[in-house]
Amino acid sequence: MTDSPLILVLDAGTTSTRALLFAADGTPSGLSQRELTQHYPQPGWVEHDAQEIWDKTLACARDSVASAGGAGRIAGIGITNQRETVVAWDKQSLLPLHRALVWQDRRTADACTAFRERGLEAQVQDKTGLLLDPYFSATKMRWLIDNVPAVADAARAGRLALGTVEDWLIAKLTGGGHLTDATNASRTLLLALGGASWDEDLCDLFGVPRSALGEVIDNAGSFAATDPVLLGAPIPICGLAGDQQAATIGQGCLSAGDTKATYGTGAFVLANRGAELPHSANRLLGTVLYQLGGRRTYALEGSVFVAGSLIKWLRDSLGLIGSAAETEVLARSVPDSGGVTIVPALAGLGAPHWRPEARAVITGMSFATTRAHLARAALEAMAMQTLELAEAFAADGAAWTSLRIDGGMSANDWMAQDLANVLQVPVERPAFVETTALGAAMLAGLGAGLFASLEDAVSAMRGQVARFTPAASDLARRRADWNRALAAT
Numbered sequence: 001m002t003d004s005p006l007i008l009v010l011d012a013g014t015t016s017t018r019a020l021l022f023a024a025d026g027t028p029s030g031l032s033q034r035e036l037t038q039h040y041p042q043p044g045w046v047e048h049d050a051q052e053i054w055d056k057t058l059a060c061a062r063d064s065v066a067s068a069g070g071a072g073r074i075a076g077i078g079i080t081n082q083r084e085t086v087v088a089w090d091k092q093s094l095l096p097l098h099r100a101l102v103w104q105d106r107r108t109a110d111a112c113t114a115f116r117e118r119g120l121e122a123q124v125q126d127k128t129g130l131l132l133d134p135y136f137s138a139t140k141m142r143w144l145i146d147n148v149p150a151v152a153d154a155a156r157a158g159r160l161a162l163g164t165v166e167d168w169l170i171a172k173l174t175g176g177g178h179l180t181d182a183t184n185a186s187r188t189l190l191l192a193l194g195g196a197s198w199d200e201d202l203c204d205l206f207g208v209p210r211s212a213l214g215e216v217i218d219n220a221g222s223f224a225a226t227d228p229v230l231l232g233a234p235i236p237i238c239g240l241a242g243d244q245q246a247a248t249i250g251q252g253c254l255s256a257g258d259t260k261a262t263y264g265t266g267a268f269v270l271a272n273r274g275a276e277l278p279h280s281a282n283r284l285l286g287t288v289l290y291q292l293g294g295r296r297t298y299a300l301e302g303s304v305f306v307a308g309s310l311i312k313w314l315r316d317s318l319g320l321i322g323s324a325a326e327t328e329v330l331a332r333s334v335p336d337s338g339g340v341t342i343v344p345a346l347a348g349l350g351a352p353h354w355r356p357e358a359r360a361v362i363t364g365m366s367f368a369t370t371r372a373h374l375a376r377a378a379l380e381a382m383a384m385q386t387l388e389l390a391e392a393f394a395a396d397g398a399a400w401t402s403l404r405i406d407g408g409m410s411a412n413d414w415m416a417q418d419l420a421n422v423l424q425v426p427v428e429r430p431a432f433v434e435t436t437a438l439g440a441a442m443l444a445g446l447g448a449g450l451f452a453s454l455e456d457a458v459s460a461m462r463g464q465v466a467r468f469t470p471a472a473s474d475l476a477r478r479r480a481d482w483n484r485a486l487a488a489t
Helices: 048-070 109-117 123-127 138-149 149-157 165-174 200-206 245-249 308-316 324-330 371-395 412-422 436-446 454-461 475-487
Strands: 006-012 016-022 028-035 075-081 089-090 162-163 180-182 215-217 221-227 236-242 259-263 267-274 285-292 295-304 341-343 362-364 403-407 427-430 465-467
Touching: 006 165, 006 267, 006 436, 016 048, 016 215, 028 048, 048 089, 048 109, 048 138, 075 165, 075 245, 075 436, 089 149, 089 165, 089 259, 109 123, 109 138, 123 200, 138 149, 138 162, 138 200, 138 454, 149 162, 149 267, 165 221, 165 236, 165 465, 180 236, 180 245, 200 324, 215 324, 221 245, 221 465, 236 245, 236 436, 245 267, 245 427, 245 436, 259 436, 267 285, 267 371, 308 362, 324 371, 341 371, 341 475, 371 412, 403 412, 412 427, 412 465, 412 475, 436 454
Parallel strands: 006 075, 075 236, 180 215, 259 403, 403 427
Antiparallel strands: 006 016, 016 028, 089 162, 221 236, 259 267, 267 295, 285 295, 341 362, 427 465
């Protein structure tokens, strides 16, 4: 290994947390990963242990620093994270006050319904680009204040900190920093897309104390340094972004119209809209793609709650497959799904439906149905969910001319080709599909001064891509089966 500087990325995801090292040419190394425990206290409730997130992130970081040969090799740290997940902690002790409420958590569905019944959704969407859904952070924050005595006590004493996961990690890494980047802040329902910081009216509407929220900052820069005790020496924190925005940057989607889809736990499509404030008439989301030098680039987003987590459910809960990779072999072993259709609403339906009460269905089974048919139907569901998003984007004036895909599921060649066939657009997949971490590395490299611009970082680090050209598909039949199954949710 040479002595050239490295970038350390902390990728705090939904099912695991990990650390990776990147060279300035985008070459990854030094991966350390630990799974996170998923807690389901009640149907629709999803929690993580915030202390576990920190402990395992620190352990992974130490592994990677050791792999690098010490903290002195590392030019900067980039952090990317599961968005919308809320952590409450004590500003003085830096101890969590409750388990984190995960983005998949639906416990505030009734609160969101109450806001909609008051006719507030259009007003909130106009300001934030978001819809009133328990997916977003603000109602989770309010639930913690209303239902957890330790959180309420900290709020009264002025010691309460509320933030998303990158904010929590910064607090622990720096010994008390309270910072959130514009992409994560734009997912809370508390930031107006055109406003520099938290919106007082939105904070009042959702009952979230402004004093509990961190400072909203850019996505690249020298923001803070780690406590030298943690990693052997202080390392500057230079890049921050929510996971989907990081993946969009990692895919090089820096021009208006560039579109990517990440297939991880959920599926998330973002289309770069440039400096234009995004507004959707088709229940998509407007969000900050990145902020540099105080100037924002925006994106239109479609969020599907269940993608890779469906495959995980087939493996872990039903025992139908031994590994995710097995789904490609099974899908190729049958000519079609045998009439089986899966609508994977295991955590409700996201865009463009936004039905938190919806539940998953499997239709069309018979005695002839095999696990191969179920595996193929699960993969086909990815294309059908993506097609619904494609139609909504087109209706909002953001039709796709190609699609760049990434995330763990995208490594499945059968699924990548099925997406091209159903969408009838070329699909591109980078050689390194973990573009969330790569995007965070690009931002950190920019913030650390390794690159003069984000465009330079993308040019240096993105690497080669594979292309899937559209072919014919039996879309009419699949669409009819999908619509029938959808009605049953």
